[in-house]
Amino acid sequence: MYIGSVVVVAYFWRLRQAYEFFKRLNIPGPPPILFFGNFLELIKSKRLSISMKQWTEKYGRIFGYFEGHTPILVISDPDILQDVFIKSFSNFHSRRSFPLADQNAKLVNMFSASGLRWKRQRFIINPTFSSAKLKQMTPLINRSINMLMKKMSEQYNKGQPFDIYAYYKRFTMDTIWSCAFGLDTDMQNNINNPYLIHSQQLFGEKVNVRLIVLIALFINELNKFWRKIHLSIGAISYWCRHYIPITKRFINEDPPTWIMKQAYKIIEKHQKVGQTNRTDLLQLMFESASDEELIQDSRATDITNEETEIEPPLIRKLTKHEIVSNIFLFMIAGYETTSTALSYITYILATHPNEQQKLQHEIDTHFNPETEDDMPSYDTVSQIEYLDMFIRETLRLYPIAPVVVNRQSSEDFHIKGIGTIPAGTRIAVDMYSLHYDPDLWGPVDPHIFYPERFETKRHAMAWIPFGAGPRNCVG
Known part of the structure; x- marks a missing residue:
């Protein structure tokens, strides 16, 4: 009984220490509850991506929250994200490890693999x-x-x-x-x-x-x-x-x-x-x-x-x-993500008749009336620029799997104005704040469906529904 009490006390003392992680770095964020971290707030919102956006509005483009007692650093600053996903990729080549995952198991795929094992699988696929x-x-x-x-x-x-x-x-x-x-x-x-x-x-x-x-x-x-x-x-x-x-x-x-x-x-x-x-x-x-x-x-x-x-x-x-x-x-x-993306595109087509008509006109210009029943070739589809912008704008408004775009540092790294972040820190992206940022997507209101906004060159990290850098979505 005595040993059990000591173990419980020692464990909860360890949790208290874990919750000091962001305080030591002077990084703001929602206050955690002992043992649960910020999980109860996530239950209320029902979607992690929604909670992230709300927290970004309250705490800024860099903040931290806790899953249990695991610290998660959330970033929506495009310059810092470009450093993480592209410039300093050698330090952020792995995704965060998930519960029940075993990196040394035989059944490890390209998504969950890390380091050289990921590199080998990605190169082949x-x-x-x-x-x-x-x-x-x-x-x-x-x-x-x-x-x-x-x-x-x-x-x-x-x-x-x-x-x-x-x-x-x-x-x-x-x-x-x-x-x-x-x-x-x-x-x-x-x-x-x-x-x-x-x-x-x-x-x-x-x-x-x-x-x-x-x-x-x-x-x-x-x-x-x-x-x-x-x-x-x-x-x-x-x-x-x-x-x-x-x-x-x-x-x-x-x-x-x-x-x-x-x-x-x-x-x-x-x-x-x-x-x-x-x-x-x-x-x-x-x-x-x-x-x-x-x-x-x-x-x-x-x-x-x-x-x-x-x-x-x-x-x-x-x-x-x-x-x-x-x-x-x-x-x-491919199953859930593609079918969901198609559903969002269908919704946009149904609720935006002007854009639908423009898209139809653009497609018609790439077809010969005499062979309009023939299926388009890969090259023909690739040439329909407004179709590409239409799809991109849909995925900007409705990113399919925003929470899977994350990284984990293999070494200490420095963030300007913040300081040195320890190795092993898990990094999440607040994709909704990025995709709806008026500074990145103006002058037209980011909440408005406007495919033509993709005619203007944007920040490399402004649009990342499939991630970015060498470890982006392969398909």
């Missing part, structure tokens, strides 16, 4: 998204688009309101599996397709997972323990479903586990079939496949601080586990 490769994928994309337009026509003819978001989700998933992984799923016609069902379940609420993540967030000193509990729950559920069939009635199969199992099957199938002529992400990863279970990365040179170049690593291979993890990554990264 980068070429998939070159103009040349995307042009070769155009027929596959057009096939998915044709099916979507057929579905839209069917719904229009019914003369009844319908949820277009559901159709965008099926279209997006259909395109991802076809273009990236060479799997013809026909999800737009088959709403009971298991790939679609498990993908949708992945974004559903799982109370047990959310609970463990929260506990790991508040008591991160025991992250390895929480990770083992999380893995044990998954293993027990799998064992029960596999060996006690009756449990399938009330224990659902874990969506990430199911998707990764399918990914392993795809790899096994490819190993039997061999080389194919398809141009997709999966083929590119297969060409760099290694038989090793885990690759020990070696340093060729320091991680580059150039914005557009990634120096080649010594080892240019992926393990089968990394291939599986990246299949999972591209599925979840």
Whole structure:
């Protein structure tokens, strides 16, 4: 009993010390509550990005808040962000680590990998998204688009309101599996397709997972323990479903586990079939496949601080586990984000008839009336400048995943007017404050939808819905 009391007192004393982090640096921010940090305020707002914007308005472009007792430095000063994401990238090459994540695990993808492991994976996957490769994928994309337009026509003819978001989700998933992984799923016609069902379940609420993540967030000193509990729950559920069939009635199969199992099957199938002529992400990863279970990365040179170049690593291979993890990554990264972006674009089209008419006119000028039913080529779409500005302006107003754009310092770094920030500090971006900043986006009110604002060159960090620098969104 005595030892337990001492441990509790010592732990809460440690929390008190942790909450002095920003005070020692003279950085303002919302006052934390013992153990919870600023989590209760986040619950009230329901969205972290909204809370960040409110705190920026109150405390300025540099402030700090706490997730549990973990300090998060929030920045919306574009010059400082340019230093973090681009100029000093060698010090900020990794994203912040998340609860339950294990950097040394076999199943680590490009999003969560750090250091040389990230560099190796990024170097191999980068070429998939070159103009040349995307042009070769155009027929596959057009096939998915044709099916979507057929579905839209069917719904229009019914003369009844319908949820277009559901159709965008099926279209997006259909395109991802076809273009990236060479799997013809026909999800737009088959709403009971298991790939679609498990993908949708992945974004559903799982109370047990959310609970463990929260506990790991508040008591991160025991992250390895929480990770083992999380893995044990998954293993027990799998064992029960596999060996006690009756449990399938009330224990659902874990969506990430199911998707990764399918990914392993795809790899096994490819190993039997061999080389194919398809141009997709999966083929590119297969060409760099290694038989090793885990690759020990070696340093060729320091991680580059150039914005557009990634120096080649010594080892240019992926393990089968990394291939599986990246299949999972591209599925979840592309599914919800793309379908949501399409929904926002549709909303803007419906609520801004003048801009819609201008966009239609711009598109019409790039088509020959005699072949207007033909699908546009990659080059033709690239030449429609107003379409590009229209999409960019939509994503400025409605960034899809603002909270995933973050970094973690590997060394101490200096901020002018603030001082030296310790190594390991987690840095978040208040994207809404950036995207709605009148100094960055004037003279037209940033709250007004105005695509033409992109005709003016802006600050490099004014628009970052996909991040910035070498570690921006690869797709």
